[in-house]
Amino acid sequence: MRLFTRWLVRVHGSARSPLTHLPVKSSVINVSSLQHDVRAMSTFKYDKAYVNGKWIASKNNATFEVRNPATGEVIGSLPDMGHEETEQAVQAAYKAFYSWRNTTAKERSNFLRRWFNLQMENQTELAKLITLENGKPLADAAGEVAYGAGFCEWFSEEARRVYGETIPSPSPSKKIVVIKQPVGVAGMITPWNFPNAMITRKVAPALAAGCTVVLKPAEDTPYSALALCELAEQAGLPPGVFSVITSSRTNAAQVGKVLCEHPLVSKISFTGSTIVGKVLLKQAAKTVKRVSMELGGNAPFIVFESADLNKAVQGAVASKFRCSGQTCVCANRFFVHSTIYDKFVEALIDAIKKLKVGDGLEEGITQGPLINIRAVEKVETHISDAVCKGAHVVIGGRRHELGGAFFQPTVVTDVTKEMLCARQETFGPVASVIRFKTEEEVLALANMTSTGLAGYFYSNDISQIWRIAEKLEVGMVGINEGIISCVEAPFGGIKESGIGHEGSKYGIDEYLEVKYLCFGV
Numbered sequence: 001m002r003l004f005t006r007w008l009v010r011v012h013g014s015a016r017s018p019l020t021h022l023p024v025k026s027s028v029i030n031v032s033s034l035q036h037d038v039r040a041m042s043t044f045k046y047d048k049a050y051v052n053g054k055w056i057a058s059k060n061n062a063t064f065e066v067r068n069p070a071t072g073e074v075i076g077s078l079p080d081m082g083h084e085e086t087e088q089a090v091q092a093a094y095k096a097f098y099s100w101r102n103t104t105a106k107e108r109s110n111f112l113r114r115w116f117n118l119q120m121e122n123q124t125e126l127a128k129l130i131t132l133e134n135g136k137p138l139a140d141a142a143g144e145v146a147y148g149a150g151f152c153e154w155f156s157e158e159a160r161r162v163y164g165e166t167i168p169s170p171s172p173s174k175k176i177v178v179i180k181q182p183v184g185v186a187g188m189i190t191p192w193n194f195p196n197a198m199i200t201r202k203v204a205p206a207l208a209a210g211c212t213v214v215l216k217p218a219e220d221t222p223y224s225a226l227a228l229c230e231l232a233e234q235a236g237l238p239p240g241v242f243s244v245i246t247s248s249r250t251n252a253a254q255v256g257k258v259l260c261e262h263p264l265v266s267k268i269s270f271t272g273s274t275i276v277g278k279v280l281l282k283q284a285a286k287t288v289k290r291v292s293m294e295l296g297g298n299a300p301f302i303v304f305e306s307a308d309l310n311k312a313v314q315g316a317v318a319s320k321f322r323c324s325g326q327t328c329v330c331a332n333r334f335f336v337h338s339t340i341y342d343k344f345v346e347a348l349i350d351a352i353k354k355l356k357v358g359d360g361l362e363e364g365i366t367q368g369p370l371i372n373i374r375a376v377e378k379v380e381t382h383i384s385d386a387v388c389k390g391a392h393v394v395i396g397g398r399r400h401e402l403g404g405a406f407f408q409p410t411v412v413t414d415v416t417k418e419m420l421c422a423r424q425e426t427f428g429p430v431a432s433v434i435r436f437k438t439e440e441e442v443l444a445l446a447n448m449t450s451t452g453l454a455g456y457f458y459s460n461d462i463s464q465i466w467r468i469a470e471k472l473e474v475g476m477v478g479i480n481e482g483i484i485s486c487v488e489a490p491f492g493g494i495k496e497s498g499i500g501h502e503g504s505k506y507g508i509d510e511y512l513e514v515k516y517l518c519f520g521v
């Protein structure tokens, strides 16, 4: 690869990340042998953003620093772009749209396949970038690369299956035909918790459909986005089809406003907090853009009396502590039947004691740092609010002795629906446990929120399983399962958790318009 230093890693066979269970190319990533090389790098080679097929600085040469959340060290600086550069990228994407839309589905499919292959060939390098800028353990990062690349593979297949339709006409003198066309330029804004996969989950279907893209990654994790640009270029993507605008948090609103309000942008796709999603929705309304929103959640995780307790605890740890609790589908509220409450809490504490907090580049680490100190402060606020209102911290509850953005895996018991940790997503390694007695009571509590992304429950009563699966007000349900995300399944929420679906056969529809043709015969 042109911009990466090639690190030598021994890889053997295939494996899965311990928390996500997503595939990892190497069963033994020899982390200790990497450490020296990674830390020895003084700067990243990326110091520019990627716009219209060129690596460019910001107009005023302003930059912002990116830090490793595990060490606090600056890992590099990138252009702090704003209105002008976003305008430039949109113009380029609009121009490129008129040739990209005319490529054949097979050509777009072939590009996506080449992009997928390059990502998998560079899985380890991409994983290290993720760990350095996001902090998640290297095995989880490698799992994310496989997951992210999987969207390119999947949509390389789906690109060729965008079928139209003929519809029986009510009139003998008319024929009805439906075709599907790309919506146009798509503006995208992505978060820091999956610096790679949240990009490919949007960009791959957009490109498959024939759309072009201008994307703004999060301030904390822009390098993975630029690495994807480099690989897209190597895979033969023409200039302007996929541009990445880098910006600091200060300029994010400026970039977002151009994307949302620009008349040449037809579509906005966002993953992040509900509060920012609402701002973008308002801005996008001015030009009536198509929108896809993957917003926050507040996932219930219910353990009924008939549940297999071992499985429930295993699922709870996987769902809650994946990415140190920083995913929108992480279990946020654990509802446990009062007859098994104490047993569950005890087993959860035992399981949590086995988690290992530390720098994600070190061997055996399962919990990296939180993304930044603001995230740590949010977690602390939730815990202190709960304790003030009568909850008990039974393990963890404080910043980790490693300092910085590290936080102890935590269990809080005797939580009630009034507490902040039950009303909002904590987005950190805190399991808040609530006691319940009846199915009706727990359903009411679980559905009490304005969001509805993921929900989980453990039960061995088949009638109850069907009842709860239907009645949970969420877009995705894990039944006796704590990890639900995969390329093949539709990811999306209801209520204030969002609009639309990503991945699966539905994901490409977000980037297609349906056009009706009426033929007089």
Ligand SMILES: NC(=O)C1=CN([C@@H]2O[C@H](COP(=O)(O)OP(=O)(O)OC[C@H]3O[C@@H](n4cnc5c(N)ncnc54)[C@H](OP(=O)(O)O)[C@@H]3O)[C@@H](O)[C@H]2O)C=CC1
Binding pocket: 189, 190, 191, 192, 193, 216, 217, 218, 219, 220, 247, 248, 249, 250, 252, 253, 254, 255, 256, 257, 271, 272, 273, 274, 276, 277, 279, 294, 295, 296, 297, 327, 328, 378, 425, 426, 427
């Ligand atoms: N659904 C999910 O996956 C996620 C949910 N969250 C939730 O949000 C909370 C806060 O996290 P945070 O990182 O601040 O999430 P944000 O929603 O603020 O950030 C997500 C993305 O939106 C960008 N952004 C922020 N403000 C604007 C704006 N006004 N216009 C355009 N783009 C904008 C960010 O850029 P920049 O980084 O430069 O600010 C980032 O790229 C978390 O604790 C969690 O509850 C957070 C991330 C992902």
Ligand SMILES: O=C(O)CCCC(=O)O
Binding pocket: 191, 193, 194, 198, 271, 272, 294, 326, 327, 328, 329, 485, 491
């Ligand atoms: O937190 C998110 O926004 C993405 C969820 C990751 C996944 O499970 O796909």
